[in-house]
Amino acid sequence: MEHYTMNLTLKVWRQKNRQEKGHFETYDMKDILSEMSFLEMFDVLNERLILENKEPVVFDQDCREGICGACSMYIDGRAHGPWQKNTVCQLHMRAYKDGDTIVVEPWRSAAFPIIKDLMVDRKAFDRIIEAGGFISVNTGNAVDANSTPVDRAKSEEAFDSATCIGCGACVAACPNSSAVLFVGAKISQLALLPQGDPERKARVINMVDQMDKEGFGNCGNIYNCEAECPKGISVENIARMNREYLGAFSSSEMQTRPNPAKHNGV
Amino acid sequence: MTWKQLLTSSLGKKYLMGATGFFLIIYLIVHASVNALIFYDDNGATFNVVAHFMLHNYFIRFLEIGLFAVFILHIVQGLMLWKQNTSARKINYYRQNFPREIKWYSRYMGWLGTFILLFLVLHLYNFWAGTKHELYFKGPSNDLYKEMKKVFTSPLLFTLYMLGLVSLLFHLLQGFQSAFQTFGINNRRWIPIVRRIGIFYSIIICIVFALMPIAFMAGWLQ
Incomplete structure (x- = not known):
């Protein structure tokens, strides 16, 4: 060059x-x-x-x-x-x-x-993860490898979502300052895998709830987040979050628990 | 999780926008189809029969209340989201550029919606207020076909209607596929089809509507 x-x-x-x-x-x-x-x-x-x-x-x-x-x-x-x-x-x-x-x-x-100057406080992202971006695993004997079968295509898709580095470019680039691409990716990487399945409903409700509390804007489906994401995270992750949220709302167990956080094992 | 929790969450508000948007998309098909009866070249006889039926049928008038409710929900929720989204960034960028694949109209849904709202006020004044005056206050009988001719041959109103339709076109181009994304229907198999149907729908609806003022203005319809 x-x-x-x-x-x-x-x-x-x-x-x-x-x-x-x-x-x-x-x-x-x-x-x-x-x-x-x-x-x-x-x-x-x-x-x-x-x-x-x-x-x-x-x-x-x-x-x-x-x-x-x-x-x-x-x-x-x-x-x-x-x-x-x-x-x-x-x-x-x-x-x-x-x-x-x-x-x-x-x-x-x-x-x-x-x-200060060009440095911003991105702890809002940490608090969203704390609200549900994890799986609860009790300590004890290590389970056999491969005891939980994972579909190859799904694991690839989950990995694509997991490449999100949480830099916040999606929020910065969004004309509405919305964080849905980040939250969608963090929900997807777990929702796609069997390990994430048991807590999926409480997770999406709690993480979306925390996102709203942090004062991000609402998604306008403009997709500048996807265009500016350094990892090319797809807006399909947002669609998946939208499905997960509606699914969680419609499920019977979430109707009986007004505050799913108490059930979350944290 | 309660209904209140759902509908006050950021995603819930979007579901509401999407659901009311879907309803309005279907309504526009009905509206355009009924109005297209003016093209039956019988000086509006067929059109006026259907218009009379729509005005005096209780079921249609009941649906009209629902239509107004949906319109108001869509408008109020849209304006509230717009305000909330603007305040989510206190200081604007000195410079903000968008890559070419970002459609300009997707960023101006609030403005486009406001133009459509202004157009709607004019539109209701032109065609809706008179029929209600006839119905409830025993006003003069309305010949809607003649009304249309009067409105659409005025150069000022013709221009305003065309501008309203341009706003509607771009609002629909973004709104149609956006509603699908909001309800989670977005993956590599379906979204290209949804996008194409959305573009086709938006253009056809706006062309059918635009042909009405054009037909009167050009003298194709007398």
Whole structure:
């Protein structure tokens, strides 16, 4: 691949904390290498800011391998930047050319309050998982492997749902700030497998209930979540959640238990 | 889980939008079919007979109450969802771009619905208020065919009706397949078929409706 250097203008959202109003600050970036990742360019910026005795830009990052779901930047109006099925850490500067201006914003959603600059609080996702995104397994003797038969096609489908890294790009990209793709994927990965079956009804009710409490918007079937998801999670997961929820509502045991959380083993 | 829990949850609200939307989709087929009787080139004689039947039949008038209820539910719920979705993002993006596969009209269902609502007010004033005046206040007898001719030969009303239909077209294009997704009917086997039927339905319905003002305006119908 052709090697080149470029000069760029960065417009970055700076915000001291949750309460204070944020603003854009403009930085001139000189001699950025085409091989750098987008986050490495931010490292260069931050080193410079530290040397100038200024506050570095705070952003989330962890593995820098595209699998942890920590990085979260809204770049030029797209979650995780211009490339499809990609995370910010895997976005490379060869996507840009000399003289470009790049606008970088945090995920914007009332349910993801800004901690500082480009870092947002995504604990709402953790609380949704705590509400039911697990299976209850009692400790004791380990059961034989393969004692529970799993259909090959279903296990593949469950795996596709389980590739969700919980980064929140779906919420960030959704014009309504809806979290249904995330919740749909987390419900699907368990609903598709026999191990997830016993608790499936209480699970979908509790997780949807928690999602609503967190203040996410409602799904408008626009499907920008699927288009922007770094793992390409399909909106079929949302449809499955819709079916599961209606099924749980219609089932006799959920009619007799107004609060299924008490039954959930947690 | 109670009914209240279901209908106040985010998914429950969507079921309500989808269910009322389905009902309105079916209603539009009836509406378009009955109105298409004007094309029987008999100066509206057939059409007026059916219109008279619709107006004086108790069963139809009972259904009309249900239709109004469904319309109001769909409108009120839609406006509430719109408000809730807007407030779920307190600060808007400075820049937000959408990939090409995202249909622009899917993001403007609230606006399209509002245009249709405004159109509906005009439409009820033009064609519904008069018939009710006749029925309940012993007003003058309505010749709906003549009314149609009067309305559709006015350039202003003609334009407003066409704009209303354009809004309806895009609202249906998104709404039809959206209702299926809401009720969980979305997988690789069914969704391509649902999408095609949705596009076919939306276009046919809007063309049939559009032909009515056009026919009067162009003088095909006298």
